[in-house]
Amino acid sequence: MSRLTLIIFLIQPLVLMACNQNTAPLAAPPPAKVTTARPLVLPVIEWDEYTGRLAAIDAVEVRARVSGYLQSTHFEEGQLIKKGDLLAIIDPRPFVAELNASQARIEEAHAKLAESKSLLKQSQAERADAAAQLTLADQRVSRVQQLARKNATTQDDVDVSKSEKSQAEASLAAADAMIESSNARIKTSEAAIETAKANLEAAQLNIQYTQIRAPISGRISRRYVTEGNLISGGSEQSTLLTNIVSVNPIHCYFDADEQAFLKYGRLSREGTRKSSRDVKNPVYMRLIDEQGFPHIGHMDFVDNRIDPNTGTMRGRAIFANNDDTLTPGLFAEVRLPGSGRHDSVLIPDSAIGSDQSEKYVYLVDSEKQIKRQAVKLGPIVKGLRVIRSGLDGSEVLVTHGLQRVFPGVTVDPTLETLKATSGSGLPDDYEPVPPEKWLTRRSAPAPPGISSNIHQTGAQTSARSNGGQ
Structure with missing residues (x-):
């Protein structure tokens, strides 16, 4: 046996005895520290958010x-x-020349009219002479025929008198034809005058059109x-x-999806929020570099159908632009009232967990144990998230420390008080914009002699039945 093996053999029993003496049960970990709060229940207006683009009215x-x-x-x-x-x-020189030519044609037409009237008078005089000659010739024929019956004249005299009468009748017919011709010439001259006047007006308009002027302000x-x-x-x-x-006022176009459009129609029928087709609901707007919503306008138009390509409804708001900060083409964030005033449960986003199927919060019961509660979310109002269902405001929920807890675990809660903020600048209530503050352009009345086909009552009835933004 080597020396190293002998040392290990002697030390091993001592190590085993020491381990047996120090073994003791492990202590339970302390409860996880979390921050909790009660939800706020406040009267709010849910402001729906849209992205729009500014466009000039004209x-x-x-x-x-x-x-x-x-x-x-x-x-x-x-x-x-x-x-x-x-x-x-x-x-303008070619048009000035045309104007002068039109004036000359008017003078020429007047001269021809005067000539035609003179010819008419001459024809009338010739007719009177022809009528007198015909009367005289008729009388001569009567006398010659009486003399012929008494054999007091020759047949030549009878023939001459009849010939003179025929010549007088022909002269009278020629005079009548000249009168008719003179009347036709007068009408032709009068028509030429009217044509020349029309050409003169056209020439004057063309001269005005050579000066191109701004049709609108902007x-x-x-x-x-x-x-x-x-x-x-x-x-x-x-x-x-x-x-x-144009620059003032200015339009902002935005699109709402079908779900939002149907919601507005339902709220209008329930009487909790009026349709923007019936009233001018207020609209708040800001540009991408602005804080709050400094621009206040109102709804101006809701389209008459859902776009089949995008599945959205086009809406339009109108805003004053007195300081010229709004430029056509800019993107803007728009807030439109999406509900009437009602009490809502509000919690911070930090208290909301998420998995693949739902949103949830952790509640702390009277025994300081964690329970999971599914919730349905609404928009952010006053810096807090609206809870549409799942909470009634009496619960205690975890606001910080969600990652340290799970259902059934006991916690060490620290209760805090939630505070709503007003940093968005949106009001807690609203009323439709009164007519005296409307920025919408009023429709022009029909010109005299033209009947109007605008029926406001029918349009409003249709809008109420179909809903709107």
Whole structure:
């Protein structure tokens, strides 16, 4: 036996005896420390969140209405302009020449009218002379025939008198024909005058069209065509000179899915939230770099059908833009009231757990044991999550330390008080915007002589039956 083996053999019993003497039962671990709180029950408005894009109410492509050479432009690119401001001038000289020609044609038509009236008078005088000659010839025929019956004249005299009568009748018929011709010439001259006047008005309009003016107020774009170029006008292929978009107020378009659309219709029928087709519900908006929701507007339009390609309903809100901070094309976050005012259970997101099938919270019972409770979530209101079902507000739930607990375990809870915040800037209640504060453009009345086919009552009835945002 080696020396090392002998040492191990002697030490082994001592080690076994020491282990047997130190063996003792392990102590139970202390309860896990968690933070708990009671849910808040507060009256709230659930504000539905959408992403929208700003769009100008009016957008106009500035095109010429007449063709010609672009003589000059008179606007600063990218600046605000007013309706009626001069934007460009097309060389007016060809149109001035056409105007002068139209005026000359009017004078010519008047001269022809005067000539036709003179011919009418002459024809009327010739008819009167022919009528007198016919009367005289008729009388001569009567006298000659009386003399012939008495054999007091020759047959030649009878024939001559009858010939004179026929000539007088022919002269009278010719005079009548000249009168009719003169009347036709007068009508032709009058029609020529009206045509010439119409051509004159068209020439005057063309001269006005050589001065291209802003049809709306707004912000103008750059010059697409520079001076000296030949531009076409008055057709679908007219040359695009620039474009103008209105800036105040401004629209924001957004899309709601079918579930949200059906919810709004149900709430409208229940009377807890009016449809945006019937009233102007308020809408809050912010840009991507803004805090809170500083822009307040109202609903302006809800489309008449669900888009079959996207399964969404298009809505539109309108906002004032007095400080020109809103630019068409920008993305914006929109908040629309998604419910009426009601009491809701609110908890922090930190108290919510998730697995593949559901959302849940951990509740602490009277024996300080953990129970799992499934919940259905709503939106965030006042910095806390709305619980649609699963809690009634009387429970105690774990807000911090979820990773240290599981159902059935005993915990050491520390109770805290939840506090709601108002950092979103959204109100706790709302009312539809009154008519005196509407930004929506009112429909123009029908022109005189044209009947209107707008039936507001029928439109509102249809909107109520179909719901809306």
